[in-house]
Amino acid sequence: MTELKQEQKTSSMVVARRLMTYIDRHIGLTVLAVLTTVAANTAALYIPYFSGKAIDAIGEAGQVQFEKVIVLCAWMIACIVFNSVLAYVTQRLLIRISSRITAEMRKEVFEHLLEMPVQFFDTHPVGDIISRISYDIDTINASLSSDIVTIATSVITVVGSFIMMLRISLVLSLIFVITTPLIFFITRHRAKVVRPLFSKRSHKLGELNGFVEEMLSGHKTIKAYGQEETIVGRFDEKNLEAVDSYYEADYQGSIVGPTVNFINNLSLAMISGLGGALYLMKQISIGNISSFILYSRRFSGPISGAAEVLAEIQSAFSAARRVFALLDEPAEKKDDEDAIVLDQVEGRVAFENVRFSYVPEKEIIHGLDLRAEPGRMIAIVGPTGAGKTTIINMLMRFYDPDSGVIRVDGHDILHCTRDSLRKQFSMVLQVTWLFQGTIQENVAYGSEDASEEDVERVCKAVEIHDFITSLKDGYQTVLSDDGVNISKGQKQLLTIARAMLNESKMLILDEATSNVDSTTEQKIQRAMMELCRGKTTFVIAHRLSTIKEADMILVLQNGTVIERGSHEELLQKKGFYASLFNAQWES
Amino acid sequence: MKTLRTYLRPWYGMMAAGLTIKITGSFMELFLPEILSRIIDEIVPRGNMQEIVFWGCVMGAISLLALIFNILANRNASRVARNITENIRHDLFDKALYLTCEKTDAFTIPSIESRLTSDTYHLHRMIGMMQRLGVRAPIIAVGGLIMTFVLDPFLAMVFLAVVPFMVIVLYLRATRGVRMFTEVQKANDRMVGVVRENAQGIRIIKALSKVGYEKKRFHGVNENLKDEEVRANRMMALINPAMNFLLYLGMVGVILAGAYRVNLGLSKTGRILAFMSYFQMISRSLMAVSRMFIMFSRGMASSKRIMEVLNCETEKDYVAKEYPAGDPACALEFRDVTFSYLKVKNNLKNISFKLKKGETLGIIGATGAGKTTVLSLLLHFYDIDEGAIYLNGRDIRSFAPSELRRQFGVVMQNDFLFRDSLEENVRFGRDVSEEEMLEAEEDAQAAEFIHDLPEENSYQLSVKGANLSGGQRQRVLLSRAFAGKPEFLLLDDSSSALDYKTDAALRRALQEKYPDTTMIIVAQRVSSIKNCDEILVLDHGSISGRGRHEDLIKDNTLYQDIADSQMGGALFD
Secondary structure, three states: OOOOOOOOOOOHHHHHHHHHHHHHOOHHHHHHHHHHHHHHHHHHHHHHHHHHHHHHHHOOOOOOOHHHHHHHHHHHHHHHHHHHHHHHHHHHHHHHHHHHHHHHHHHHHHHHHHHOOHHHHHHOOHHHHHHHHHHHHHHHHHHHHHHHHHHHHHHHHHHHHHHHHHHHOHHHHHHHHHHHHHHHHHHHHHHHHHHHHHHHHHHHHHHHHHHHHHHHHOHHHHHHOOOHHHHHHHHHHHHHHHHHHHHHHHHHHHOHHHHHHHHHHHHHHHHHHHHHHHHHOOOOOHHHHHHHHHHHHHHHHHHHHHHHHHHHHHHHHHHHHHHHHHHHOOOOOOOOOOOEOOOOOOOOEEEEEEEEEEEOOEEEEEEEEEEEOOOOEEEEEOOOOOOHHHHHHHHOOOOOOOEEEEEEOOEEHHHEOHHHHHHOEEEEOOOOOOOOEEHHHHHHOOOOOOOHHHHHHHHHHOOOHHHHHHOOOHHHOEEOOOOOOOOHHHHHHHHHHHHHHOOOOEEEEEOOOOOOOHHHHHHHHHHHHHHHOOOEEEEEOOEHHHHHOOOEEEEEEOOEEEEEEOHHHHHHHOOHHHHHHHHHHOO | OOOHHHHHHHHHHHHHHHHHHHHHHHHHHHHHHHHHHHHHHHHHHHOOHHHHHHHHHHHHHHHHHHHHHHHHHHHHHHHHHHHHHHHHHHHHHHHHHHEOHHHHHHHOHHHHHHHHHHHHHHHHHHHHHHHHHOOHHHHHHHHHHHHHHHHOHHHHHHHHOOHHHHHHHHHHHHHHHHHHHHHHHHHHHHHHHHHHHHHHOHHHHHHOOOHHHHHHHHHHHHHHHHHHHHHHHHHHHOHHHHHHHHHHHHHHHHHHHHHHHHHOOOOOHHHHHHHHHHHHHHHHHHHHHHHHHHHHHHHHHHHHHHHHHHOOOEHHHOOOOOOOOOOOOOOEEEEEEEEOOOOOOOOEEEEEEEEOOOOEEEEEEOOOOOHHHHHHHHOOOOOOOEEEEEEOOEEHHHOOHHHHHOOEEEEOOOOOOOOOEHHHHHHOOOOOOHHHHHHHHHHOOOHHHHHHOOOHHHOEOOHHHOOOOHHHHHHHHHHHHHHOOOOEEEEEOOOOOOOHHHHHHHHHHHHHHOOOOEEEEEOOOHHHOOOOOEEEEEEOOEEEEEEOHHHHHHHOHHHHHHHHHHHHOEOOO
16 A cells, blocks of 8 residues: 555656656756766876876985975875865765655655645555654755766776777786776666665665554553553564664675676776787787776776666665655546635635545445535534535535535635635534644644634633643743643544634534533534624534534434434424434433 | 664574675686786787686686675675665664653654654664675775885875774764654655655645645645755765875875885885885775665664664563552452643543442543543553552552453444454454454444455455545444453443444343443443443543432433433434
8 A cells, every 4th residue: 555656666867867857957057066076076186197206316326406396295285185175075965856856755755735626635654754754854954965976986997998009908907898898787676676675665664664653652552551562562573674674785786896897897807808819919019008007097996886876876866756646636626717716705615516436436426415504513523424514524625426416605626726725614524633833823723813812712612721821831831742741532633723713604513512521512503603693604513412403403313314403393294303313311 | 682683692693604705706707817917918828828828717706706796795785784774674663662652752653663664664774784795895094004004104104194083084084974864754754744744635735725835834844854865965075075185195105205215215216106006906995885874874874763763672681570469359440540741731530430240330521531541541541640550459550461351352433443354353363262252243243344344354455444434334343352251341432433333232232141241431422421331521630420320310420411411312324
């Protein structure tokens, strides 16, 4: 499930080209970095030149030309300073480029996540998503900041050295005409072997992260059942898979370097053999063999260096594949260009013959009709799986219907911008969601211009003001993930307060009071009634207290409305609703 | 105190073996130029083709050996890194689960999680890399240095003069680097935190149209992470050029000093020439060393964060002491228990109650009154500040935590379901027979809906059981609690999502099938606890009323309030 659709398929060329588009955005800096590298390396090349001359100037005992030596040493120092400064500048440039690119990638991934349909988060473990945005992008970063330069400098040296070798001996150079393609093919072959290993490595690490995230969230339950051992045992399996796949990729990847070295050494042996033969045939001088060998070292050194970074590049590519796969997951469909921007709606909602299925062939909602006048409260009740939450999902356009029309103030919501549609609702869900931030920020979330007084007002309305002021930092108390200082019920009160601040015309309450005790619930109920006044409210509820207040109750079963009416009307009907209502007196 | 060394130590032997192979392989490669120069200097001029071919073949053979040795050594290095990482990760996860709740609260779950994933990853990289690159380079550097001493000790001393500066540069940068990479890791935690919050709250974020705001929030942490990364990497960026600079400065020194020495007849030009080639060797390997320092700093920063957790005390280290016994006739007793999470304000004050075997206690009260805290203390998640808690007359602090908890079946508020089959979620790793499981599901009123599922008990739950409804989740959790046939049952708000019918059937099953089980039921509504032997009404951490339903309904106003809102019950699942 964590494997996204396109992960395996994309070829390295496609990945490389896509990575290049990121570098393209900083092409100026990149060119500058390459230039400074070239300049720094050129300066470095002159150092041996000057040192050679200096040694020549030393000569024999008593004949040292000190002035010349000192001048040459000064030149050397100049080159060294030039080289060091430029090398440092190059490093700084590269850091800037790679950090910008990774920050852009993270931003892109994150913003894409926010555009993703809700369904994506329903089906993908958070741990794996996190693994992509942190560890995978990190891997790309590491490779970008070092491997590009390694390869760029390699190319320069290799080409230069090869020209020099050709000039010395065409015949000897032939050896490299054979061995270099050999290296190329071996490297390519290894790349093919290693590629799936690296994607497995990233994949397994993602899985491990998903597991850790999930299990740590249940650590108290695990403790309560004394199941630490069992869970650690399961972790060990995942861990073993992760380290094994890391090992495989690591080991197989590290074979390339020594192999390429081997071929280089072999060509060295061949040079000495062939060179010897050429010497015997008087085709080449000893001195030339010696400098040919010197250049051949310069030639093959960077090649094996480049082959060694191959493993790094492979792991960066498989990481990039995972990141791109996430970026390629389809986002929510874009709004129509002529989509209506809803503003200040009255709150008239209508469902007209709406059909919906999550999975094709398995229809959940069969031709739903529903009309809600502004300011009315509609309770949607019914057994599990009847489709209550689905109705809300469609109303908020988390999911779109297969057929039929949903209208708000007469506008088909498919032709409204999602953003403006959603702004017309405020919503409280069963699962409380607060973020790391102060109470003030959490309550004001969704109403940018709410003042401190506004926040206080709604907190008083849900009767949590006293609790908040009893905290040391009051409204400025920072809520953290595992804040022990606040209970689940209190968290829910805060989310209700948040919804109360919102001045939208429509309200959705999805089992909003399930974590709150009945005394508190009653108080909230009163506040809610106040809040609901003038708002079209949809309540998914299983609690009678909420349901009874509704103007209309829709009893949903298997995707169809089987009964509708007010509480009293439904009781008189003596149908399904009445039978459930009466069950409470049975015990 | 555990350190990285604790984990490296068992593998020293294997590492040494690998390193020996690596060194041998490296030396073989170093021999090649020697043979080559012999061929060129001595054999080729002699003009004997057979000899040339022979030595060529020797070179080929040595190359092959070097290849085999290097591959073996790399494999060994990967294996050692793999084993060490496996051990560290195992210990860390084990630690994380056994950590006391207090410590977990202090670290926070996301931070522990990032240490388990991101930090162990960096450490893994470091251990592998250090073995592969970290040996050859220093050996060549030191070997080269020794050769220069053999050649000309005086010139070698001149060259050596720059070494202290190099050490200082490396030391200063590396230590500051470790600190900075720790900051990077922290910034990474914050970035991940925002991603996690967004993934979890996506509905609310979309509903409130806060996508723009979240983007801005992410932008903040993302930029911060970028800045920290840049700072740390910049710190490292100076190492390489600085080392290079110092090295060449040393070389200039050697040439100048060499000029005087040659002039005085104390040295020869040839020696300086040879000096240069060794110098090249040393320079290249030192560059490799300084490159490794980046990875080393990052790895050490991660190692520090990991060891911080590994050196925490856990519940495994808990030494159960003897405490005075309580009333042996009571299955469960709270005696004057007072507790505070943050040691600022008491969350529970003077809580006392007694339960005989098979009795049921109901706890009711407003949100935040301390109901759940009572259960947390009973399970010894936290240490009480005053008073004592007894289980069958024995102070719970005299139990090992695991021994204590084994006697309970627990359902917590919004409890934990995980990605696996429904069956596994019920069994929860325990040795529960098929029969026991089915019976538990029957009692928890879950059998019926499970039967309707496509794969029944093998039905795969998604993350947090999101593919079940609230009521179904509660019934799976109840099945889990019942399946162990525990002596004690703790149910925290475990039937709030059940409809009346199911709830009633559940209560009937509890009464009939579990007469000997001592229970504490924390509830939001009166109907769930009406039949309890005793009911505690909690208010701001203190008991405001106690007794049976019939009594409380008469003389406890808080209880009356709650009962009045009795319609807070669920009509539908």
